[in-house]
Amino acid sequence: MTEHVVVVGGGMVAHRFVEALRARDTARAFTVTVLAEEDRAPYDRVALSAFFSGTAPDDLALGDPTLWSDGSVDLRLGSAVTALDRGSRTVTTAGGEVVGYDHLVLATGSYAWVPPLPGADLPGVFVYRTVQDVVALRDWVHARAAELDRPVRGAVVGGGLLGLEAAGALHGLGAHTTVVEFAPRLMALQVDEGGGATLRRIVEGLGVTVRTGAASEAVEAGPDGRVGGLRLTGDDAALPVDVVVVATGVRPRDELAAPAGLATGQRGGVLVDDHCRTADERVWAVGEVANIQGRCLGLVAPGYSMAEIVADRLLGGEATFPGADLSTKLKLLGVDVASFGDAFGQAPGALEIVHSDPVAGTYKKLVLSDDARVLLGGILVGDASGYAALRPMVGAELGSDPALWLLPEDAGARPRTELPDAAQVCSCNGVSAGEVRASVAEGCHDLPAVKACTRAGTSCGSCVPLVRKLMAVSLAEAGLAVSSAMCEHFAMARAELFNAVMVSGLRRWSEIVGRFGTGRGCDICKPAVASVLASLYDEHVLAEDRAALQDTNDRVMANLQKDGTYSVVPRVPGGEILPDQLLLIGQVAKDFGLYTKITGGQRIDLFGARLEQLPAIWQRLVDGGMESGHAYGKALRTVKSCVGSSWCRYGVQDSVGLAVMLELRYRGLRSPHKIKLGVSGCARECAEARGKDVGLIATENGWNVHVGGNGGFTPRHAELLVEDVDTETAVRVVDRYLMYYVRTADRLQRTAVWQADHEGGLERIREIVVDDVLGLGADLDAQMARHVESYEDEWAAVLRDPERLAQFASFVNAPDTPDPTLAYVEERGQRRPATDAERAAGPVLIASTTLEVRS
Amino acid sequence: MTAVAARPGLVDLCALDRLVPDLGVAALVGDEQVAVFRLADGSVHAVGNLDPYSGAAVMSRGITGSRGEVPTIASPVYKQVFSLVDGQCLDAVGMDPRPGRGPDLPVYGVRVDHGRVLLDPRPVR
């Protein structure tokens, strides 16, 4: 016999409940009906503000939509429940429908509370809770802006979390925005005075006006009966505004409870025990509407735990609410704000250490126990990078110098401390450090296994670095090597594979996987083998059976874009370009309707080329003397240069000349990751050479060669390898450094990490590539010489080869038909892929064989 | 060739020779896009060309491989891995499909007759 569960409310927590029940109820003991007042399936309310940065409401939908088409779940939209009869075990909807239940779950959430403010019902006053609210707000601001023909003026009543979200939205819509907060600071519930002051400075810096300690008295109508002003107590004149958003807090939607004889809390909310059960054992309440352990909780994570608890209990489990963690990390108006544990230092004797940097716009505070050892809580404003590591440390000792935790993350000085087993590592899924360690002990020896068995890291992903670190430490402690296996097909790391392939002399995939691996390979090992073969034999990327090993970028020699088209980047060595080549690029872009942008690498990217157009585009470029820029390859990308001694009054060497020479020397060199170089003509360093894998900086006597720099996710400055060397020596040192890196680095390991992980570090690398202590020098030189000699433009070679050209058909049975799913809109005079919302909304520019865009 | 193409319901896509082992191609069948793969072992597979995670029609440009015994195709965009046998997504790399799409790929019946690749345009699942 199946039992029938009725869920009232179709919000975030209702969604998690149905998902959890369906996942665990493998015997299908329950059918579920969800009665939802809103007319859209459960969506991500937390991400509501993303609507204003272009996310379509449909893209906010939560989870896998097939949950709702599963035969045992019935989601009824637009069905508000108006009455509950516990005697007959039925609920009644506004439409008069009566639905019987065996178990009832109340998940009705909260509503936006509006204080008794005269004028709050005028047209132009909004709240901020649902998709409907934000759509109405946007439409109003757009309409008013059009009518008024000047920027709209807006006010937000309330300077808490929601108020700042709303202010961000108004600001983003182009409104001149004022936030009015009654308390003396912003986000008074989450941050202290110091944090509030920093937050205020940052918010004001964005152009939003902040009025704290200010009471809103009334919304005033303009002459047209719509919002015209907001009167603040004590001000002479009302603040002139065209739109008001009230964000003064939320109240639980517990209106079904009392008439049905269910108890509610003093400040609202359906009273439940630690199992989320009301006094009626068939009625449960979860999420914001539940009053648990004496209060309602306005965050989604505790709501998710409640959903999991009820699913577990229905299936006979024993789950109990662990108590709420009210820690929050938010990005409001682009500002990081985090608050965790005893953020206000309320524990007796609590000590605080504060680090405030007005220039950088950061405020960080840790709350410690009276002996300054145990972390109790903290507040981070402006830079919350420490949050993931600190929050799980609450209740644990921070080590000898807790202040080190307040330094910026990349300062590298943060102490290493053991997380206690009980520390929560993944807050989305409630996974503790102990559970991660236990999973390793039980045989999960890589990240995917740990994720699968604990669920840690499977939601927002922000805890993944921490989970990986815990896993690695546990593996090492158990005497297990952190597996260097590339994937399930190759039990070796890239450097070992490189040697194996080199020594065996094998050149075909089937032979290599047969000898050194298992199975048919995958998208990890196949491109790695292709890269090794390319480095070793200087053959075409598509030679022999290699096309099928390459990632699409290398396979079609262009960069895949989000809509399945490609971008084209011709090489511009050293950034030096002939005017005729600029004209050619411009003409090709016009003829094929390609979006055109200057890259961060001193060259030009042409976007939106379809697979079948690539050969024609390249024919034109090659005919005009241009060649592949390898923007798609794990290979040399660019050699950035400054103008140097040829024009610059300070230049001491010809940086452009050397940059061009180096780019032509290393072009096409396949490597474990991409390689970038820079050459600056003097110590002013306008080419940012020290931000590159290899950076040469001119001196009076020659060049200083720096190695191991990069930008990207973890920026590093390159370190000095040799000083004041002449050009010939510099080039030889760079040859050897790069070739040694190509041979020994791991897959997708850039020079900085390779250099740091290399035994003996840069010192040892210098001994090998400069002093040649291993006698490898001649070998490395010869390999580089072979590379330079055998270089040919990949695109020119493909254009000569009909068999390879056949691979550029759009469809095997319709070789020139464009992909019919492509759609574009025009923006700033060029085209870009249409968003889902734009496709849904109406006519979009669909790609034609050649597409012309005029502004 | 005409004899086989006339068989009701099947669509003649191309000659088998046109399929390079492990290199997928896309085919247009009515409004639907299908990705067709000939693997090194000689078997031929067809799945939907639309990648449910990026929304782009690119599955034919992914890398083939295996997970355990199952032959697979990886999306070239965000690298989700799908079974070529039943279309099931075997590794979503932590992402959700685009709104309105399920996690898996449709699978099409495909066979080789007289050196031609024939596709049944109604997905198996």
Ligand code: SRM
């Ligand atoms: C086009 C360009 C952005 C632009 O419009 O300016 C760009 C575009 C991409 N970058 Fe970049 N990067 C571009 C300059 C840079 C720079 C600036 C530079 O080169 O001076 C950096 C920082 C410098 C550095 O690399 O150290 C940069 C650091 C990255 C990273 C981070 C690398 C790291 O070590 O952390 C990635 C991710 C990766 O490679 O794994 C990345 C990855 C990408 C990818 C390949 C992402 C992807 O897989 O789609 C983008 C390809 C888009 C395309 O189709 O062209 N891009 N990228 C720039 C192309 C330069 C060129 O002419 O080739």
Ligand SMILES: Cc1cc2nc3c(=O)[nH]c(=O)nc-3n(C[C@H](O)[C@H](O)[C@H](O)COP(=O)(O)OP(=O)(O)OC[C@H]3O[C@@H](n4cnc5c(N)ncnc54)[C@H](O)[C@@H]3O)c2cc1C
């Ligand atoms: C802009 C914004 C930003 C936020 N940011 C964060 C954040 O960063 N972190 C965080 O943890 N939380 C955040 N929250 C709070 C978070 O969204 C809520 O905690 C969460 O949505 C609560 O889930 P719920 O299911 O309990 O309620 P809801 O998601 O509100 O769902 C309740 C649903 O029930 C429906 N309903 C109510 N009564 C009835 C009835 N009688 N019959 C039928 N249906 C009914 C409602 O229409 C609603 O759809 C934010 C909220 C907003 C508005």
Ligand code: SF4
């Ligand atoms: S920074 Fe990110 S979004 Fe911008 S080009 Fe690089 S990879 Fe793409």
Ligand code: FES
């Ligand atoms: S904290 Fe979000 S997935 Fe772990």
